[in-house]
Amino acid sequence: MKRLFLNIAFLALLTGTFSSCKKQLDENYLNPELTTTGSMSKLLSGMYLNKRIHPSYWDYYTFVMAYTGAFSQTVALSPGAQMYIPSTSYTENRWVDFYDGVTGTDYNYDGPGIMSNYREMQTTYNALTASQQEEQVVFLKIAEVIVYDQASQMIDLWGDIPFSESNSLNTTRSLSYAKFDDAASLYDTMITNLKSLNTYFDTATVATTQATALSTGDLMFGGDLSKWQRYANSLRLRLLMRISNYDESTAKSEVTTMLNDAGTYPMISSNDYNAVVWMNSTTLRSDLNDVFTGYPYAPAYLLDTMMVANGDPRTDVFWDAGKNGFKGFPSNGTSSQYDAGGYATYDSATFFYNYNIPAVLMTAAEVSFLKAEADERWSIGTAQTDYENGITQSTAFYYSINNKMVLKTGDYTTLTAPTATTISTFLLQSAIAYSGTTTEKLAKIYTQKWMNYFILQAGQAWAEYRRTGYPVLHFATSTSASGSTPPDRLLYPSSEQLYNSANYSKVSAKDTRDTKIFWDVN
Template structure:
């Protein structure tokens, strides 16, 4: 790992003392001994307060929009020759934000190791009261680790965080991607079991520090189970037997394996059912600049023109805006929703974008209350639908699919409402007509049904979860996107993984062990379809 010397306790103390713009978080960290005594609760809150989870400017502008958003076509992009080449500096920022408590992320790995070390030094009695923090921190670590593996493959994991654990600087070896997945899946099961078996109510201290789920042990249990379900399904084409056994056990025993599924209710409450990281109450920053500094505010071609318009999708008015032109000082909106063709050149995009749709301003561009999306009921029900279609009852799969699509509609209207949008949610007949549209209706062969599940899940992920959309696109090969071949040698098409950033390859002596497969065409272990 890069040799960066960071005193975690001092860093957190400085952030708390001098960052007046984060008053709410400072309240969570109210501990006069923080600068001299490591505090598990404070490390935990810092771990949750992650701008790589929130839709913060830097994360959207430099990572989600430029890499996975382009590679999954969930974001529009400038059709320039180097559009498929990853930005080494920006992906290096993302990489280091996972490992170190500095910059724009929270340093998930470093903070977890600090929690682990502090916990191991406690008495048995103190460990009993602090274990809830450790188990919740594991869930967050495994969730974020899976995203790193999905982007890069093998990563430093088991030896990462030596500075925090042993106060020693030592390069961490790269762990095998599949073995990391196995560790995370097992660890998530153990964490869910802990939260389910806990006989004590959530403590006031845990509730105060838990800025993600407000101390709900039931929600932490569901969160752990749901990320485990996601990871099992992601590797299901590689090791179907293992995934099938584990997933069927989960879906056949909902009492033992509760999920983030919104109670399987179509018109559910995202605010209380989904895992969402809310913005700080002092937040005054929108995503306007993140989207408009490039071409990312244009409506993506395939999503609007192919997936949504033919289905008369009721999400269109809250995901997109018709846009238009100013004529003689008067804004004239376009007559219909329509995205620019992906085949447009960069010049054509610049000259014609006012005639085409953009993403919605209330939902995305100017929404001060937009939360970070960790996992939603809609995604979980799409996962259930796929598992049931492949290994169980097709009729049960249809129920899960219809629920997932309906919940996605409810989710985007919820986001629009947070941003002050005034679009009325679709009534029951409109939603029923949408579900019965031939482009959406759950009908056809097994392969056709699976294709509809994967397409609708891709639409649901959209730009805010473009990392998940890219992973699922590589896993399933749906939707069947067309990419314009670019002229830059070696970067004619999108990659199948990110190459390691130079900030890692230049400093980690173990890089030689993975150098041979560090290419943009190497596939992640689960990418076998």
């Protein structure tokens, strides 16, 4: 496909603010497919409208629930011969959305591409005077963090990807075919550049002339650079831990430096700093009712084994009981059992009818679990404290989603968050308590991190499951000769073979469903 080819029409500058009507949302960002004159603020806003960042019907129905959620068993998949064979059209659509996006204003189906917006920002920035660049570089730095987050997710799905030469029409205004960059090298580059971004955000100030535009364009943090610094460092921690089995010496050295100097490397340490974007009932809303109707049931290992058996305080905010009570669909269940139903479903107020399911990029709970792993493996800090903080933060975050619900229909009372005593009691359960051998402790950290990701970060859940091998999940064997179990990666879109054949040929040997991503060395 043409990540190289951006968007061929360039024209229409949009203005406005992210507030109370669809017209204003449409005007808040600049679509690089429709413009010759860039606005750094509006191009930044456009990144948030990418349908793989905010919870969109199309992403959840065709990708999250069917693939990353199903392959990480945070979703109960209906049994069938093709259950582990991703649709090539749906995976190609995921690929296209990262690079070029889809023109349109129905953000359940459309939205600008991450790379097209970023390349257009670079082009706009390069055309500015030196003094203008000094004032507006902040937009580019913020966009870099988003790009690295999203690019790393692409790597986690496919491996080598076009990056350094992608979207040439946004930069040179000429068509060229992009090479596939080595996945491990790209990770190294992002890890290095995120360290530089930490330094930048630590001392950067926002010019008075840009304050309003940044506050308006940054739909997540409202231009608060201290929060961007925390997000950049937390993302760097994620990437370092992701490569920690592949290149432990680098990961250990860099993570130790970061965790031993929280003043220099602040991270997302509480839910107040979470990298999330809350939705708006009349503009950009998460209307996933049809998604949960199509993929309704809790998976048995997550619900029965990990939550109900241990009295997990998140049970009520995750699930509604079915005819069979709080029972999940078993991994070896039959299609007849699936069709018969009666299993627990996603909670009505928190998920089923909630217009305000947030876009989740990074949470304090994830950071705590990553720190706990580093603590346990490398004796950096207090692993038990970070582990227990992660569970507490995860519980509070999910109850906050319920408490901020904006209902599509129905009349539901918000749930009362569990008390500290309730959480303390839960932390003493034998399957949860931070005790045992190092292997057993790490298994608990990995499993709780997987639970925290849930469906809102199913891509991260799948990546960490492949990296760590935890939790120990059992998948039914399908009858398909093309794939009887979940794949290790996705196949490249057929359009890469067709339009970018010379560059594709250099990675074609890796293009199999059982080729592992470089960090997957288990």
